[in-house]
Amino acid sequence: MPAAQCYHCGLLVAEPGRWRAPLLGAPRDFCCAGCEAVAGTIAAAGFERYYETRSAAGTAPAELAPAEELDDPQAQAQFVAATGEHGREASLILDRIRCAACLWLVEQWLRRQPGILRASVNYATRRAHVAWDARSTKLSQLVAAVRAIGYDAYPWDPQRQGAMERGERRKALWRLFVAGFGAMQVMMYAFPAYLDDGGTLPRDVEALFRWASLLLTLPVLLFSCTPFFAAAWQDARHRRISLDTPIALGIAAGFGASAWATLAGSGAVYFDSIAMLVFLLLGARYLELGARQRAARSLDRLARWMPSFALRLAGEAPHKVAVHLLAPGDRVLVPAGERVPADGVVERGASSADESLLTGEARPVRKAAGARLVGGSVNLEQPLVLRVMRVGAETQAAAIGRLVERAAAARPRAVAGADRIARSLTWLVLAVAAAAGLYWQDPWVAIAVLVATCPCALALATPVTLTAASARLLSLGMALTRARALEALERATDVVLDKTGTLTEGRFALARTVPLGALDAQACLQLAGALESASRHPLARAFGGAATAAAVDPLSCPGRGMEGSIDGRRLRIGSESFCRELCEVAPPRAFVPPDASHTPVFLACSTGWLAAFLLTDRLRPEARGLVAGLRNAGLHVHLVSGDQPAVVEACARRLGIECFAGAVAPEGKLEYIARLQGEGRVVLMIGDGLNDAPVLARADVSIAMGGGADAAQLQADLVLTGDSLRGVVAAMRLARRTMRIVRQNFGWALAYNALALPAAAAGWIGPWEAALGMAASSFIVVLNAGRISAPARDQRPWKASTSSYRSQSA
Amino acid sequence: MESLYLLVPLSVGVVIAIGWVFWRALESGQFDDLERPGYSILEDDDLKR
Numbered sequence A: 001m002p003a004a005q006c007y008h009c010g011l012l013v014a015e016p017g018r019w020r021a022p023l024l025g026a027p028r029d030f031c032c033a034g035c036e037a038v039a040g041t042i043a044a045a046g047f048e049r050y051y052e053t054r055s056a057a058g059t060a061p062a063e064l065a066p067a068e069e070l071d072d073p074q075a076q077a078q079f080v081a082a083t084g085e086h087g088r089e090a091s092l093i094l095d096r097i098r099c100a101a102c103l104w105l106v107e108q109w110l111r112r113q114p115g116i117l118r119a120s121v122n123y124a125t126r127r128a129h130v131a132w133d134a135r136s137t138k139l140s141q142l143v144a145a146v147r148a149i150g151y152d153a154y155p156w157d158p159q160r161q162g163a164m165e166r167g168e169r170r171k172a173l174w175r176l177f178v179a180g181f182g183a184m185q186v187m188m189y190a191f192p193a194y195l196d197d198g199g200t201l202p203r204d205v206e207a208l209f210r211w212a213s214l215l216l217t218l219p220v221l222l223f224s225c226t227p228f229f230a231a232a233w234q235d236a237r238h239r240r241i242s243l244d245t246p247i248a249l250g251i252a253a254g255f256g257a258s259a260w261a262t263l264a265g266s267g268a269v270y271f272d273s274i275a276m277l278v279f280l281l282l283g284a285r286y287l288e289l290g291a292r293q294r295a296a297r298s299l300d301r302l303a304r305w306m307p308s309f310a311l312r313l314a315g316e317a318p319h320k321v322a323v324h325l326l327a328p329g330d331r332v333l334v335p336a337g338e339r340v341p342a343d344g345v346v347e348r349g350a351s352s353a354d355e356s357l358l359t360g361e362a363r364p365v366r367k368a369a370g371a372r373l374v375g376g377s378v379n380l381e382q383p384l385v386l387r388v389m390r391v392g393a394e395t396q397a398a399a400i401g402r403l404v405e406r407a408a409a410a411r412p413r414a415v416a417g418a419d420r421i422a423r424s425l426t427w428l429v430l431a432v433a434a435a436a437g438l439y440w441q442d443p444w445v446a447i448a449v450l451v452a453t454c455p456c457a458l459a460l461a462t463p464v465t466l467t468a469a470s471a472r473l474l475s476l477g478m479a480l481t482r483a484r485a486l487e488a489l490e491r492a493t494d495v496v497l498d499k500t501g502t503l504t505e506g507r508f509a510l511a512r513t514v515p516l517g518a519l520d521a522q523a524c525l526q527l528a529g530a531l532e533s534a535s536r537h538p539l540a541r542a543f544g545g546a547a548t549a550a551a552v553d554p555l556s557c558p559g560r561g562m563e564g565s566i567d568g569r570r571l572r573i574g575s576e577s578f579c580r581e582l583c584e585v586a587p588p589r590a591f592v593p594p595d596a597s598h599t600p601v602f603l604a605c606s607t608g609w610l611a612a613f614l615l616t617d618r619l620r621p622e623a624r625g626l627v628a629g630l631r632n633a634g635l636h637v638h639l640v641s642g643d644q645p646a647v648v649e650a651c652a653r654r655l656g657i658e659c660f661a662g663a664v665a666p667e668g669k670l671e672y673i674a675r676l677q678g679e680g681r682v683v684l685m686i687g688d689g690l691n692d693a694p695v696l697a698r699a700d701v702s703i704a705m706g707g708g709a710d711a712a713q714l715q716a717d718l719v720l721t722g723d724s725l726r727g728v729v730a731a732m733r734l735a736r737r738t739m740r741i742v743r744q745n746f747g748w749a750l751a752y753n754a755l756a757l758p759a760a761a762a763g764w765i766g767p768w769e770a771a772l773g774m775a776a777s778s779f780i781v782v783l784n785a786g787r788i789s790a791p792a793r794d795q796r797p798w799k800a801s802t803s804s805y806r807s808q809s810a
Numbered sequence B: 001m002e003s004l005y006l007l008v009p010l011s012v013g014v015v016i017a018i019g020w021v022f023w024r025a026l027e028s029g030q031f032d033d034l035e036r037p038g039y040s041i042l043e044d045d046d047l048k049r
Helices: A033-044 A049-053 A067-071 A100-111 A139-148 A158-195 A203-224 A226-237 A244-264 A271-305 A396-409 A412-440 A443-452 A456-475 A485-491 A499-503 A521-532 A538-543 A576-583 A623-632 A645-655 A666-678 A690-698 A710-715 A727-761 A767-789 A796-809 B004-027 B036-040
Strands: A020-023 A026-029 A080-083 A087-095 A116-122 A127-133 A152-155 A309-314 A317-322 A331-334 A343-348 A351-354 A365-367 A384-390 A478-480 A494-497 A504-515 A552-557 A561-566 A569-574 A598-605 A608-619 A636-640 A659-661 A683-687 A701-705 A718-720
Touching: A087 A139, A100 A116, A100 A127, A100 A139, A127 A139, A139 A152, A158 A203, A158 A271, A158 B004, A203 A226, A203 A244, A203 A271, A203 B004, A226 A244, A226 A271, A244 A271, A244 A412, A244 A443, A271 A767, A412 A443, A412 A727, A443 A727, A443 A767, A456 A727, A456 A767, A478 A727, A485 A701, A485 A727, A494 A499, A494 A666, A499 A504, A499 A645, A499 A683, A504 A521, A504 A538, A521 A538, A521 A561, A521 A569, A521 A598, A521 A608, A538 A608, A561 A576, A569 A576, A576 A598, A576 A608, A608 A645, A623 A636, A623 A645, A623 A727, A636 A645, A636 A666, A645 A659, A666 A683, A666 A690, A683 A690, A690 A701, A718 A727, A727 A767
Parallel strands: A494 A636, A494 A683, A636 A659, A683 A701, A701 A718
Antiparallel strands: A020 A026, A080 A087, A087 A127, A087 A152, A116 A127, A309 A317, A309 A331, A331 A384, A343 A384, A351 A365, A478 A718, A504 A608, A552 A561, A561 A569, A569 A598, A598 A608
16 A cells, blocks of 8 residues: 555655545545644635645645744744844734835834844835844734734735735725726716806706715725825824825815715815825825735745755655754755755765855856755755755845845835925925915815815826836836836946846857867767756756757766767766766867856767867847947946856956956945945946845845846846846936936926915815816826826937947847 | 706616626636736646546
8 A cells, every 4th residue: 555645745644544634525644733734724714726736745834823922932933033142033024004104113113112123124025124132022022012003013924925915905906996986987977067157057957966976985985095094094193294194184175075065055066086086096006006016925935945845864764854844963865956955064975056046156066075055056966965054044045035135124215305395295285274274264265275285296296107117117128116216227327237147148058169089060069969968967958959869878977077878889078087087088189268258068988089068158149238328328337246257357358347346245246336335326236146136135226137036036126027138228218217207297296286375275266176276287297107108209318328229239 | 857867876876886796806806816817828728637
C-alpha cells in the first residue's frame, strides 16, 4: 500500500486516520493537527476550490491570533525579528486607513508609545515598521494602541492582506457607482430647470423634479459620502483639518439648503452639483486605490523567494519539513535546481549557485564544502548538504526585504508642501464663510461661500492630471506605481544606471565561435548544443536551440563543465583546464578573450581541441539611444554595477558614460546615491534585480525593468512593462509636461478661489451661481488634464533629444 | 406634462433597480479581478478533460 500524503501540505502521513477530515466530498488524511485546522479553515471559508486548482502543495500559515497571543514567542517567530538583546522589530499591516493623514497619525501615535524605539509607516503599502524594547512594552500593547485610535493593525500575513484588499475595493466601487447613477439621473431632473426661462415650467412639475432629485441624492449623501464625512469627523476630533473638511461641510450644507428649499417650496436647489462633485471625487479616489493596491501586492511577493519546505536530514534520511521549523544547526539537503531554504554553510557536495535574485548578477557562483550559501538562491547542478546558520527573519533575503520597506517609508515627506497650501486655504474658507454668514445675518451667504470656494478644483487639480499622465505612460510601456514620482522625474538632474539586466539583456549570448580544430564553427556549435542541453548552467542557455542530437550519458562537473558522448566520441565543454584533462595537449594557440566582458568556453574531444566560444551579456540595442537621449535632456549619466570593474569600464566606454563604478555592493550603491543627493542633486535610478531594490527606493525617483526580479518592481516608481528601455526618454518628456499642467491647474484653482471667495462673501453670488462656478472650475481643471492624452507638441529643448534618440536607436 | 407624474417616479424606480443589479454583480465577485478574465481566455481548459 503506498504511503498516504498529507492532503494539505504533501508530507508523508505517519499515522493514517489520526487526523482525518472530509474535504471535497471525500475523507482526507493530514500529517498533523495544524494542517487539519488550516484545511478546515479553508473549507469553512468556502475556498475548497483551492485544492482543486493548486499546482503545488500548500503551506501551513499561522492563524492570526488575538492581540494578547501576539506576545507568544512561538507566534512571534513568524513576524518578529530580534535586534540585540531586548530590541524587537516587526511589520504591521494597517487597516481602516483612509488617507495620508491617517498614516501620519498612526506613525506619530506609535512613536509616542512608551518603549517604542522606531516606528515608520510606508505610505504605498500601508504597513508600519515598528521596533520596540521588549522590557518595557509588548507587541500586543502596540496593536492595542493602534486600535485605541480607531485603526487596526495585524502582523504581516499575506492571506489577510488579500481579503482586506478585496473588501476595500468592492466598497469603493459600490460607492462610486451609487454616486454615478445618482449624478446621471439627478442631472436629467435638473435639466428642465436650467432650460426654463420663466414660466414655461409649471410649479408643480418643478416640485416633482426636486423631490425626485432629493430622493436620489439621499443615497449619494448617506452612503457614497461616508468616507468624506468619516475623515472630516476624525480630523475634527483630533482638532485637525484636511481637504475633506470643507468638502464634507460643503456637501452637507449644500444638501441641507437644497432639502430645505424643496420642503419649503422656494429657493435654489443644487442636488445635481452635489452628486456630480461626489462622483468625480470618488472616481479619482478609486483609481488611486487601484494603483496603491497594485504596489502593495507586488510587495507580498517578497516572501515567495523562500521555498515553503526543506529536506531536513535526520542522520542520512531526508524529511520534508516546513521552512519555518528549521533551526540553526540543522542539516538540510538542497537538491539540484531547487531554492536554498536558509542561510548556511555547505557541508558536503560541490555545485554552483545562481544568486542573481540577491546580487543581480547572472554569473553563477561556485560552491564547495565550506562555502556560504544564501537563502533564496538556486542550487544549479548537484545536490548539496547545507548546515543552517540563520533562518526566517534573520536571513539575508529577509533583511533586504526589510531594508526595502524601510527605505521606502523614509520618503514621502517631500510632498507635504502642496498639502500645506490647501490646508491653510481651507481654514481661510471656513473663517470667511462663518464671518460672511454672521455679517449678512443670512445662512445662504455662508453656504454660497462654502460651495463656491469648496476647494474641489484644488483637490482635483493634481489627482486628475496625474491619472491622465498615468494612462498616457501606460501607452508608452510604463506603469506608474507612485503618482508623486512624476514630480521628481521632472526635477531629476542625474541618472544612475545599473548594468546587468538593465543596459544589458541579463543573460549570456554567444558573441563569437572560434574553431580550434578540423571542424567548422557550425558543427562545433551543434556539438556544444547537444552537450549543454542537459545542463542547468546559465552559460548553457547561450547554446540553446543549436542542438540537433542529444549527448549520451551527459555528466555535469560542477563549476567546470559538461562531459558526454556523441556519435561514439567522448567530448567535454567547459573551462580550459577541464577540457585539457581530456585531450591532454595545450590549446593550439594561447587564446585570449578580447576583454573582461567576454567569458570563454572551450570544446574538446579526446584527440584534440575543437573550438572556443566567446559568451557575453549583450548590450540592449536601445541602450546607446537611451544614454544619448538622457544626456541631450541635460542629465548626468552614471553607471554603477556590482560586476567586475573592467567589465563595467568597457561597457561605459562603449556607451559614452563618463562616471562609472564597478564592484559596488548594494550598500555602496546606496552611498553613491546618498552622496549625489548630498550635493543637492535629484537622482533617477534605473535598475533591476533584488540588490537594486533598496537603491531604487532610496533614489528620488526610480524605474525598474519589467522583466527583472519582482522585488525591484515593487519599490520602483515606474515599471517598464515591456522588456525595453525605449519609453524612458518619452516618460521624462511627459513628466515635464504633466508638472506644467499640474501647476496651471493649481494656479487656475487658486485664482478662481481668490476671485470667488470675496465675491461670495460680499453676497454678490447666490448659491446657484456658486454651484455653477464651482462645477466650471472643476471642469476646466479636468479638461486641462485631458491635454496630456493628446499627442505631444515637442518643446524646443526636447526636439534635439528626441530626433537624436530616434536616429541612434534606429 | 401629465405623463411626467408617471415617468419621473418610474425613472427613480429604474435607477434603484439598476443599482440593485449592480450590487448583485459586485457581491458575486464579478469586479474583484478585472485582469484575470483577460488571461483566462489563454488558459487551456481542454487539457483537463
